[in-house]
Amino acid sequence: xxxxxxxxxxxxxxxxxxxxxxxxxxxxxxxxKETATTxxxxxxxxxxxxxxxxKALPDSKATDWNLVLVxxxxxxxxxxxxxxxxxxxxxxxxxxxxxxxxxxxxxxxATEAGFPLVVISAFRSVESQVEVFxxxxxxxxxxxxxxxxxxxxxxxxxxxxxxxxxxxxxxAIDIVDQDWYNSYSGQVLDASYxxxxxxxxxxxxxxxxxFIIRYLKDRQDITGITYEPWHIRYVGKExxxxxxxxxxxxxxxxxxxxxx
Numbered sequence: 001x002x003x004x005x006x007x008x009x010x011x012x013x014x015x016x017x018x019x020x021x022x023x024x025x026x027x028x029x030x031x032x033k034e035t036a037t038t039x040x041x042x043x044x045x046x047x048x049x050x051x052x053x054x055k056a057l058p059d060s061k062a063t064d065w066n067l068v069l070v071x072x073x074x075x076x077x078x079x080x081x082x083x084x085x086x087x088x089x090x091x092x093x094x095x096x097x098x099x100x101x102x103x104x105x106x107x108x109x110a111t112e113a114g115f116p117l118v119v120i121s122a123f124r125s126v127e128s129q130v131e132v133f134x135x136x137x138x139x140x141x142x143x144x145x146x147x148x149x150x151x152x153x154x155x156x157x158x159x160x161x162x163x164x165x166x167x168x169x170x171x172a173i174d175i176v177d178q179d180w181y182n183s184y185s186g187q188v189l190d191a192s193y194x195x196x197x198x199x200x201x202x203x204x205x206x207x208x209x210x211f212i213i214r215y216l217k218d219r220q221d222i223t224g225i226t227y228e229p230w231h232i233r234y235v236g237k238e239x240x241x242x243x244x245x246x247x248x249x250x251x252x253x254x255x256x257x258x259x260x
Contacts, residue, residue, distance in 0.1 A: 096170030194229030
C-alpha cells in the first residue's frame with residue numbers, strides 16, 4: 001500500500017511539472033522571450049561597440065618606437081643613442097632624427113600662423129638630468145633649510161627624477177610661442193600659458209604633425225605629471241590625431257592598443 005501511494009506521488013509530481021512546462025501562461029512565455037531578446041540585444045550592442053572602437057584604433061603597437069612610455073612610474077629602459085640624435089634648425093637643441101622633419105614642418109606652420117616657436121628644452125641625457133635635479137635639491141636645502149628628503153620631494157614636483165623623463169627619449173620638446181617668451185612675467189614654463197592664443201594653436205595643430213600635448217589638464221592621476229601646455233611629445237601622425245580626437249592620455253591610448 002505504501003509503495004503504491006509513493007508511486008502515485010511521484011507520478012503526480014511529474015505531471016504537474018510537465019503541465020507547467022507545456023501550459024505556461026502566454027504572459028509568462030512572452031516575458032521569458034522578452035528577457036532573452038533584451039539580453040541578446042544588449043550583448044550584441046556591447047560587442048559591436050567594442051569592435052567599433054578597436055576597428056577605429058590606428059594600426060599601431062604599444063611596442064612601437066614612437067610610443068615608448070617613460071614617466072614617474074616608467075623608467076627608461078634605454079636612452080636614445082647619440083648617433084640617433086640630430087640638431088634642430090635653431091642650432092641649440094637635439095631630438096631623435098626620426099621626428100626632426102615633422103617638427104620643422106610644425107614650426108614652419110606655426111610661424112606662418114603668427115606663432116613662431118621657441119624651443120626651451122628637447123633631448124636631455126640622464127646624466128644632465130642628474131645635474132639639474134641635484135642642483136635644485138641642494139638649492140632648496142641651503143636656501144630654505146629643508147632636509148634632503150624634503151628637498152627631494154619638493155624637487156620632484158617640478159623636475160622629473162633622472163631616468164624617468166621623456167626628454168631622455170629624444171621624442172619630447174618643450175616649446176612656447178615668441179610672444180609669450182618675450183613677455184612672460186613669472187616663469188616661461190607655467191600652466192597659465194595654456195590660456196594664451198599661441199598655446200591654443202599648438203594644442204590644436206600639433207597632432208597634424210605627429211605631436212600631442214603629453215600632460216593634459218586634470219589628468220595627473222593618470223600621467224603622474226601636472227598640466228604642461230608647453231610639453232609636446234611625438235607619437236606619429238595617425239596616433240596623435242586619434243589621441244587628440246578622443247581626448248586621451250598616452251597611457252590610456254596604450255591601454256586601448258594592448259586590449260586590441
